[in-house]
């Protein structure tokens with residue numbers, strides 16, 4: 696079992712992993728309460744599923760191309776277990792995506808998809824459990840290796856390289872799912888950094904995404920500190 700770390704050093708997985716926990720939990724709730732005889736409800740479920748898959752793909756690509764690649768250079772073999780996990784997750788994710796596409800296609804014919812919907816609910820729970828375990832391993836085992844082999848400045852540089860590769864529409868999805876999942880101080884620091892680094896038209900889109908994602912009081916507190 697993964698040992699849980701306690702430390703004051705910078706944790707690199709907080710923002711994406713809290714966002715992924717948020718969307719996985721919401722999708723799990725939706726998969727449980729969706730009326731699978733209702734095409735509109737299945738369409739909403741499918742849309743949230745597509746957002747999850749975009750975030751999962753982008754997240755794994757960033758970890759593979761930056762964190763695990765840099766770790767491999769300093770400590771060959773150290774990230775192999777994590778890379779193998781990413782491949783395994785890709786297969787599970789493909790099965791989940793196929794099940795969701797099947798639900799959507801069936802709903803468009805007017806079919807009752809209740810039996811397939813329950814299968815999807817179960818498949819998603821399996822994926823959810825495996826993905827939470829995967830994140831815990833990264834947050835503790837991989838994070839410990841990164842701390843052991845890199846300075847905080849180097850780790851900040853890696854985070855910057857990952858962020859620089861994120862497409863604007865994907866970044867807006869991260870804002871939608873990660874911002875509500877962070878405590879106020881961390882959310883504010885993240886949004887301030889975006890305000891400082893992003894062109895004004897894109898930051899306006901970030902603010903629109905925050906308005907849609909945050910409870911009114913949280914939004915008001917954030918706006919007061921930008």
Ligand SMILES: [Fe+2]
Pocket residue numbers: 708712754758830833
């Ligand atoms: Fe991760």
